[in-house]
Amino acid sequence: MPDYFHDFFLVKIRKASLTNEGNMLLLNEISYSIMRHLFLLVLMTSFVIQGQTLRNFQKKNDANAKERTEMLDLLRADIKNQIEQSVVFVVNHFLVYGSYAWMEGTVQRKDGKEIVFSDGAWDCCHVEALFKKVDGAWLLKANGAFSTDVWYVCLISSYPEINQSIFSETARSLQQNCSN
Secondary structure: OOHHHHHHHHHHHHHOOOOHHHHHHHHHHHHHHHHHHHHHHHHHHHHHHHOOOEEEOOOOOOOOHHHHHHHHHHHHHHHHHHHOOOEEEEEEEEEEEOOEEEEEEEEEEOOOOOOOOOOOOOOOOEEEEEEEEEOOEEEEEEEOOOOOOOOOOOHHHHOOOOOHHHOOHHHHHHOOOOOO
């Protein structure tokens, strides 16, 4: 308990008389003080928790446009670097909790044409991506555009601070603890 709480209670105890009335007054003052401090603690905690809500970024709106665009632009640039084609996304799932976001969707060429791969080692046209917010900026931590395997099964081992509620039901059910 911080010193100011301790000092506050000592002052209250010293001021109270030792009569029954004084003891009752002391209990009332301490109870009121404790309740007031608990209320402030609950209020401060609610502000911290408020920033930790599950947010749905599947559809773009005024509230999420900046962050959603920032994250999808990171993913778009990474995919363009891989396949040398400009792409857009059909977002099927995109949830954010705290400093992590999980996105699942479909990749399409920006010009509407079919995506062309240089070899057959791709599974068109799904994408999954994990983002993390660091120092106020979103980073693309992992993605599996066109992957032929379920690459994301060990994310809870690699990122134990992830709240699993960001995952789709399928992705959440496939998570495994891959730590040794």
